Amino acid sequence: MRKRGWLFDLYPSGKGITLWIIDEDGAKTKGYAQFTPHFFMHVKESERPHVENVARKLHCTVSKEWIYRTEIYSGKQIPVLEVSAPDTLHFKDAVRRFESEFPYYVFFNSDLTPVQMFLYERNLFPLAFGEYIFENNMLVSVELQDRFDAMDYTVPPLNVMTLKPARTDAAPKYQHNPTLEVSYDNRGYLIEAETIEEVLTELNAHILRFDPDVILSQYGDDTFFPLLSEWSRRTRIPLHLNRDSSAGDMKTAEVSYWTYGKIVHRSAGFQLAGRWHIDMENSFILGESELSGLLDLARITRIPVQKQARTSIGTGLSSMQLNWAYQHDILIPAKKQEWEKFKSALMLLLADRGGLIYLPIMGYHEQVAELDFTSMYPTIMYIHNVSPETVNCGCCSNDAVPELHYTICEKRRGIIPETISAVLKKRAEYKKREKNAVSQEVKKEFHERQTALKWMLVTTFGYLGYKNARFGKIEAHESVNAFAREGLLRAKKIAEDRGFSVIHGIVDCLWLKKSGATVDDYEKLCDEISEQTGIHISLEGIYKWILFPESRMDSAIPTANRYVGAYTNGEVKVRGLEVRRRDTPKFIRRMQSEVIELMSKASGIQELKSFIPAIMEIVRSHLEILRAGRVPPYELIIRHTISKDANEYANSSVQAVVAQEMSEAGVALKPGETAEYIIIDHTGKRSTKAKPFIFHQPEDGYDVEKYTELALKSIEVLLEPLGYTYEIIEEMSGEIKKKCKMGNSSVLQGIS
């Protein structure tokens, strides 16, 4: 049997690996591939009988000869034993048993999943197009007509069904008996059944009728699928979520973890067999880059789509590195082995530094240009061959890294530059295609694809210094920073030598100003900087005006990366202000956004000043609605990430009150989850300080005084540098009324 089509889904099963192919006519075929996962052990000759003994008990086989493979850091061949597991389902158990029997030996390739290993070994990837040849339903060969890093590729026509809660104002886990809404073929169906048996039967009927390839859900991972599968168990009514009825549930555990100074919560995953389930609420990459970005990433990282949707970008990056190592017969250590070398305190002081930050010159500026280095950190790794095994390689004696005087290998290319080169090339091409796109549709497609890759490039650098990254080495991480500082400093010097002054600079961006400078002047400057640093820098745009507001902590100084400006083409760029912050109530974001929209029409500071009456009109009209109690509650929601359990709060802050109220109601928020609340009385004198949004009733009202203050502060940021202080703005906006009760019809309309 020959099937010309795409590799849609794959997972381990009793027959090795189960594969689903979608052919060009849209037909789905299930087949199997025989596959024996294996790993390597570097043990003493005398341990060999012991290894064979353990293998016999576990039905594993051990290679008869010692096999020579490359150890990544030394680049030397070392002898290892190859241990093959009996099948794909028992690979993990076998590894675990071996690890407990041989705790002091190094294992290689042992933490790869059988699916990963299969894809690497057969040089396949999700959605790979080609001719799949089966005999007796077993895959015998593949004639691939596709490449994992291809820029032009086709995607099978996919039947997409969406599954979401009918009520979307609060997460379903906080709702009593949430109702499901299923949509496909441009039609939506509410599953309003009386009993759980009916819900299951009705949902099954929809799935059987439409036979979706993809179920795009909202809260499927977190709430619906676990709930449905529990109901199915209880009622013994089989649930047809899986296309492959012989496969069981494929679940992963939920986790809360710290990353970049904040706590993050990831829901448990619920994957399907023979069809994809993607939870839009539980996929970082889908939120950033939509389905086309996700598919592009799955292809290049060789991680099955459902896993790629839920995994961190770093995992995708690791997979690319693992594949490269696998293809080059390089052993992949199961645990990181490269510890940090000893340094003197002075050296540590010199090496352990990040990128450079020039605080902005506070206030409004006109005709400022923004210059950005394109993918600066990955480009540094690529052009300077920065990789864990190449920095301080031990075989070369050069002085390659500025300031730190580390050496970089001249004899071999590193795993990092080798793997990111495909991503860099792909992203550069996608950016070009996005820019030259003839239709909005094509533009969107390439924007999504390049955004997904951007996240991957961003992660490469972090992973060099991440303690758990397999191919990480702190000296490589330090080297990239050193090159980056050197790059920014050189750019600054060139700009200053040409008469430009630096208004602001962060790591890989510069904001420059020179009286009378034209686009041409800036382009020339970019060319000169690109040539001298080896990293491409481009003109992002020229601002008609840009504001660097004062810091919220100290009004006499500005903060980095907080600004608002309007480019000469009228486009607005905002960073760090309320309108960009997801903790700010929607009502305030909308008001600030309207004001900024108006301001973007001004050609310069003088005209901005003439807009003040119109700005105040916007503010007044919004405050009028606020004071009349007519703002729908969901527009007043303040979002706050919970950092500890409800009983761990020692104070009675608004956040503590909310976390405790939720906990008392039986909803225990996990650290990293978001609490949504409305301020009722921030003083806490007249009533409770705040109410979780889900418990908020119209008669609770909201704190007009506090919300007015938040609104005015969002305007003060913009007008204070023009001489309008909070007091002046407050006076111009009219008087404040105290807490108001809501209950009129317009409020209720807002809720529904």
Added chain:
Amino acid sequence: MGRTVETFTVVIQEQRTLWKKFREALRKEDQQVLDELFRAPKIHLAACAYDVKPIPFENVVMSMLVEEHKKAVALQEIVDKLNERLTKLETENAKAGMAV
């Protein structure tokens, strides 16, 4: 994140804490002056971080000196301009007096 050496922003905060007792004993108006001085290293974060000294107080003081001298130069320019105008006025007045 996971850094061994603190960022210079944190170092500035620590340096302020080191001078907390000193600040307490200052008169209220002088406390404000000290607070203003401590803004200097924040303004020169890039330079401080690029060339951090084993005793970071040296970076803090050097930043303060740069900012103070910048202000002195700016003030000197104003004084020079005012002086120029004053001399001009005096010359004009003297001429007017002679004419009278």
